Amino acid sequence: MDKALAAKQLEAVLKQASAYTGKGSVASYIPELAKEDPGQLGVSICLPDGTLLSAGDADVRFTLQSISKIFSLIIALCQNGQKQVFERVGKEPTGDPFNSIIKLETIKPHKPLNPMINAGAIAVAGMIQGKNIEERLNSIVDMLRKMTGNPSICVNEAVYCSEKRTADRNRALAWFLKDSGILTTDVEETLDLYFQHCAIEVTAKDVARMGMVLAADGINPQTGERYVPEEVARICKTFMVTCGMYNASGEFAIDVGIPAKSGVAGGIMATVPHKMGIGVFGPTLDDKGNSVAGVELLRLLSQEWKLGIF
Amino acid sequence: MDKALAAKQLEAVLKQASAYTGKGSVASYIPELAKEDPGQLGVSICLPDGTLLSAGDADVRFTLQSISKIFSLIIALCQNGQKQVFERVGKEPTGDPFNSIIKLETIKPHKPLNPMINAGAIAVAGMIQGKNIEERLNSIVDMLRKMTGNPSICVNEAVYCSEKRTADRNRALAWFLKDSGILTTDVEETLDLYFQHCAIEVTAKDVARMGMVLAADGINPQTGERYVPEEVARICKTFMVTCGMYNASGEFAIDVGIPAKSGVAGGIMATVPHKMGIGVFGPTLDDKGNSVAGVELLRLLSQEWKLGIF
Amino acid sequence: MDKALAAKQLEAVLKQASAYTGKGSVASYIPELAKEDPGQLGVSICLPDGTLLSAGDADVRFTLQSISKIFSLIIALCQNGQKQVFERVGKEPTGDPFNSIIKLETIKPHKPLNPMINAGAIAVAGMIQGKNIEERLNSIVDMLRKMTGNPSICVNEAVYCSEKRTADRNRALAWFLKDSGILTTDVEETLDLYFQHCAIEVTAKDVARMGMVLAADGINPQTGERYVPEEVARICKTFMVTCGMYNASGEFAIDVGIPAKSGVAGGIMATVPHKMGIGVFGPTLDDKGNSVAGVELLRLLSQEWKLGIF
Amino acid sequence: MDKALAAKQLEAVLKQASAYTGKGSVASYIPELAKEDPGQLGVSICLPDGTLLSAGDADVRFTLQSISKIFSLIIALCQNGQKQVFERVGKEPTGDPFNSIIKLETIKPHKPLNPMINAGAIAVAGMIQGKNIEERLNSIVDMLRKMTGNPSICVNEAVYCSEKRTADRNRALAWFLKDSGILTTDVEETLDLYFQHCAIEVTAKDVARMGMVLAADGINPQTGERYVPEEVARICKTFMVTCGMYNASGEFAIDVGIPAKSGVAGGIMATVPHKMGIGVFGPTLDDKGNSVAGVELLRLLSQEWKLGIF
Incomplete structure (x- = not known):
């Protein structure tokens, strides 16, 4: 992977997906989340060597939900x-x-x-x-x-x-x-x-790193340190495919094809086996509770880099 | 109404219905109710002149539920x-x-x-x-x-x-x-x-008197004292017909035809407009939550005395 | 019952209820019914002696549904x-x-x-x-x-x-x-x-006569001729109370209190035990499928003449 | 892959899974299927080079359902x-x-x-x-x-x-x-x-070949001939993961981890991306409608050969 090129592509994809921030609305049922600026969108990618590629609001803190x-x-x-x-x-x-x-x-x-x-x-x-x-x-x-x-x-x-x-x-x-x-x-x-x-608070960068651990079957691929048993990591990735995106999981599996879990604060953690962890943050949600722009960003990225597991 | 005859008939009906006490089981989900003796059955009838005709366990206390x-x-x-x-x-x-x-x-x-x-x-x-x-x-x-x-x-x-x-x-x-x-x-x-x-505790006699008040459109027919506005009494009797016997209300309306409300302690309050209030107590319940023997007793009584409102 | 007075009251009630014809809409899912003139409203009452009192569109033909x-x-x-x-x-x-x-x-x-x-x-x-x-x-x-x-x-x-x-x-x-x-x-x-x-076609007058037979426990009260066994008539009236007005039956029982059955062509057959049969026709329906003006007409009539059975 | 070893392992797995044929029952709601011999179990594997490895009743014909x-x-x-x-x-x-x-x-x-x-x-x-x-x-x-x-x-x-x-x-x-x-x-x-x-009739061998085509993204890997557009093959494999095993798909994804589709005649088509197609036949079903022994066989095989995609 050419990291410089990848960084550029990431910027382009973020820009393209930004158009979708206006299509949903921030979660209203938790008052504190309703205050969020709807225009935000950030993405971070963590590679097996620990490299982080980020674009947009990757340092904004949000809750995992x-x-x-x-x-x-x-x-x-x-x-x-x-x-x-x-x-x-x-x-x-x-x-x-x-x-x-x-x-x-x-x-x-x-x-x-x-x-x-x-x-x-x-x-x-x-x-x-x-x-x-x-x-x-x-x-x-x-x-x-x-x-x-x-x-x-x-x-x-x-x-x-x-x-x-x-x-x-x-x-x-x-x-x-x-x-x-x-x-x-x-x-x-x-x-x-x-x-x-x-209500644990993180950034897209943190989430990318978490996703990378799952992508590496539960270890930190740089140090080899194990945080999650391999079998448990596998179970989590499976749930991310079948149930990770609420009752839009089936659609996401077909349209994007990456194990992922979303939260109503607008975060998404995605995991591309052995390749990368992805953290996304975009607080406007569709009617199922998934980040509108975040899903679009992952769709574009999956297409661009052929990340789908199917 | 010949009260002596009625009392005799009531005894006969109680005896006949007693055979059904063994067909259900006492409520088990509230531990205190599960202790109840399943063989009990009592009935009391309150007439507009205040007369009480009773048979069986009419003085046993149970909770309204x-x-x-x-x-x-x-x-x-x-x-x-x-x-x-x-x-x-x-x-x-x-x-x-x-x-x-x-x-x-x-x-x-x-x-x-x-x-x-x-x-x-x-x-x-x-x-x-x-x-x-x-x-x-x-x-x-x-x-x-x-x-x-x-x-x-x-x-x-x-x-x-x-x-x-x-x-x-x-x-x-x-x-x-x-x-x-x-x-x-x-x-x-x-x-x-x-x-x-x-958890308010009563006897079948108490319940018969309550039923008589509703039967008299909200008043004590002896004294004329009003306890319940007429319109409200009417609403209650309607609910007793359409929803009073849980999801067996429709069946009870056809088979018995008297406005009634049951409770899982085994009580039933029935109301025959302008004629009588009836209190029944029989703690074994069918799968809908109604007193098995109590329902049978009311069915027999309704048939015997033509109490149905339809 | 003073028939001349009753006829006048019927006219007044019809006039008052007519205001409701505009509140619903005619059934659209059966194309033939969608052609119906929404402004119509008719009522007919059949008394035990066979007298018919009618007002409005009581001779318009509609299907029973x-x-x-x-x-x-x-x-x-x-x-x-x-x-x-x-x-x-x-x-x-x-x-x-x-x-x-x-x-x-x-x-x-x-x-x-x-x-x-x-x-x-x-x-x-x-x-x-x-x-x-x-x-x-x-x-x-x-x-x-x-x-x-x-x-x-x-x-x-x-x-x-x-x-x-x-x-x-x-x-x-x-x-x-x-x-x-x-x-x-x-x-x-x-x-x-x-x-x-x-698709059997009738008028409000026909329906009033049908309702009178049920009100008389299954017979023609003038001739004594039996059309419906008493027990069966009783069952029908009970169903009319508990399920006759679709999933607005409970509300109708409380607000009107008369056994009744409606159809999506806008007809309602009501039965006041031993007193009268009522036929109503008003083709605009509420969202449950009942004639809007028809229900209002029966509500007013029940109030005026104290027809409720509860 | 050592084919001789694989063939031996396949026999062993088949033998082990055979114990499960007695745990379910053949589909009864289609009379013709109810006639099936419940003791049968067959499996066939198709490799990218066209090799077929089979064990048990791999030549028995059954319908795809x-x-x-x-x-x-x-x-x-x-x-x-x-x-x-x-x-x-x-x-x-x-x-x-x-x-x-x-x-x-x-x-x-x-x-x-x-x-x-x-x-x-x-x-x-x-x-x-x-x-x-x-x-x-x-x-x-x-x-x-x-x-x-x-x-x-x-x-x-x-x-x-x-x-x-x-x-x-x-x-x-x-x-x-x-x-x-x-x-x-x-x-x-x-x-x-x-x-x-x-009701299209096949054998486990046929099904293995079908599964191989999907595993090869829609082509015959030997000839390169395309039968299914790549995008369509991908969609199918995704559905096989999220919905292929009826309402046991989530469990199958976790326990076996291979895209698969079952039928009530007892067949299962499984697809290991780029590696193999698998056809299984075992007519006794669990309460969800999946071949009991077939699922067990795939679970053992997935474990033995590390076939899971997660």
Whole structure:
């Protein structure tokens, strides 16, 4: 890969995708997110040798939101093993919106269909062990600091508090899970952990580095240090394909073809196996909850560089 | 009506219906209710002149459970008026189980279809005014004491606590309503009121007297004292026909034809316009949540005395 | 009842309700119905002595549409008995639109919840016996001719053909029923019978007379001639309350309180037990499929004459 | 790849997976399929150089059933282009059983979520062009003959007729699509085409060759002859990952990780990009409709040879 050329292409793609920032709107249901400047768009690419290529608002901080579901799943899998985790959360895409409660009632047993929808991620949060919320949260934050080499990664308290105040639908999901026996920990504490890991603040550069670790099957390809077991990294990448982009995952798989996970703050973490991690930030969302310009940017990039895995 | 004959017939019908006590099972999801002796069956009839005809376990105390939804609705309608109440809860039967959450998501606007399902009754509880839970609860208890002339009616604390501990599905419903803006009061406080009014303890005799008040369009037919506005009594009786027996209401309307409301403790309050109130208690339930023997008893009685309104 | 006064009041109520004709729109999914003049409104009342009081467009002919579901149910019950009929169709209101297919899949066993929704009425049509479609249809038409004393009642061929050409959703329902074993007769033949009985043409006066027969428990109150068994008439009136006005039945029961069945051609048949039958015709419909002005007219009339049964 | 070793490993894996043939049951809803010997299991692997490695019942003929949905989609995409096809059928996994009708009503617009569920495949069949059914069917059969080099591939008339007689649920789906305007061709003709392409008869060897063509991005890797446009092959492989194994696709993606499509006759076509096509046949199915032993065989093979794409 000619890095100078790649940097230029990245700038061009960013420019082209910028036209899409006006097509969606910033998340309104979390007041703190609603303040975001809709015109922003940033991308960063992390290569196996650690090189970062970036364009646009790659240093703007945003919260992981649903991207964090990948990392809470990693911790839960490491602490409990596949067998226990998948007894309480399934592996199937749903075709429903991320906050839907219907299938919790219609599907028997009442377990969330996958860990990428809110209900599933709340169930996963309930499986993260630690002697208190702080310790449980730190298991996620510490891993992210290591993966990114950025020790300043932490929770955005304002977003966390905003989320906590307005998350009544998530409370409904959590109590339903409690009633079904899927969630066995304290509901408000578990939600607290969930809201906090959603509010972890990063930049597109951080996200690119996280994506690179998954692309390298769980290691830092420069140092060989392992952060995520290979098997767990594989599971995460699979979920990113089948359920990573909410109920537009199928479309994204066909149109872009890269394992990716989005969040309603406008971030997307994409992972091109053995080649690169990609972090994108563009806060205007489509009706499914994905960054409009971010998806377009990844589509263009995938086309330009033939990144699709299919 | 020949009262001596009626008393005899009542005994015969009770005996016949007793065979059905073994066909269902006592409510298991509230531990305190699960302790109930399944063989019990009692009935009491209150005539316009105040006469009570009773048979079987008519003095056994049980909790109102869903029967109380009628009385919380009465208070909410009296305090807020029809317009405000029906902005937050509909008037339609659902075809779904009483604790279903699906239609809260699928129906737009997200308001509960009627006040007889749990979601609707929780919304109603949120509309009962008072400076604290105690005052709000008392508005219901006081009315019931007046209607029955029984000043000792009160909440069964053991059942209330049992219910409160195991009501996570109701919490899910309440938080969903909170998220939709249907519930604007504090969730746990509102649930507390809901659990307490469900746990009000009565006998079949008390319930017969309550049913007689509704049968007399809201007054005590002996004294002429009014407890419920005529219009509100009419609305309640209509709901008892269309939604009073959970998702077996349509069947009950055809097979029995009397406005009635059941509860999962095994009680049924029935109302034969201008003729009588009926209280039934039989704790074994069918799969919809209605007293098996109680429904059979009312069917036989309706047939024997031609009580159906259709 | 002072008939002269009643006639005047009827005129006044019709005038007042006429204001609502502009609030809905005529059924568009059956092309032939879409041609209807939206400004029309007519009402006719049949008293036990046979007197007809009418106002407005009481002589305009329109097709029964869903009102016919009452009469196909009568024939099916007479020919097969309750036990057999209710093995294939339930007795519960649904909370869903009349042409919904969802509950056919979600409810076990897969039988339609009631005979007033399309799926249920198609199942009922499959239970009407006869050596061919003509004979099966005639069992309905003959009964209507007798009930109304109008030997010219027959199918409107243009509407029937229009309906047949555009009824693909009904075909979907019928094949689903076939697959579930609920429908055992030929699908297209059964639909043909269903479309034809929906397209039976009447006036508000005819409908008033039909309603009077049900109000008189199945007989012509002047001659004592029985057209419908008492038990069957009772079942029909019950269904009219719980499911007669599509998924606005609960609201209608509270706001109007009279057993009634509507059709998408704008007709409503109402039945005030022992007092009167009412036929209404107003072709503009609300979003549930009920005549807007017709419902308002019945509401005013019920209020004026205290006709509610609750 | 050491072919002798591979052949041995294949035998071992087949033997191990054979233990699972007893765990499911053969499809019962198509009578002709119910006759199948449940103990069968066969596998064939086609390498880029055309080598076939086979074990077990690799020469037993079975019908493609849902595997054919991949090939009808190919023809429809080639004839109409992506834009037109995806206006009528979506790209999202559903989380529902393959013959579910619910989302056709709940999702707006009413288009099937993807072309791998029955509703979607029927919509696709409606887009295959030709002057009659025979010509339309031949476009599929001809392609399969070329891809496999087997000119004798044709429809199994007994299975086709059996399917046609018992496919009322599919008729319901088709009429729903007709009503929604998704299907614009004649319903019975379209279903006829659908039933026929489902009843195309093949062996595991044929299927392995088909899978190899998709693995080679649409060409015969030996001759370079192109049968499927690269872009279309990519789309198919993506659908195989997200929706190929009914509502167990997510689980299969994690546990096996190979693009695959199953059918209720017990066949599975799997595609390992650039490496191999795999055909499996094992007629006992799990409750989702996938070959129990076939899935196990692929899981073992994927593990042994590290075939997963994630």
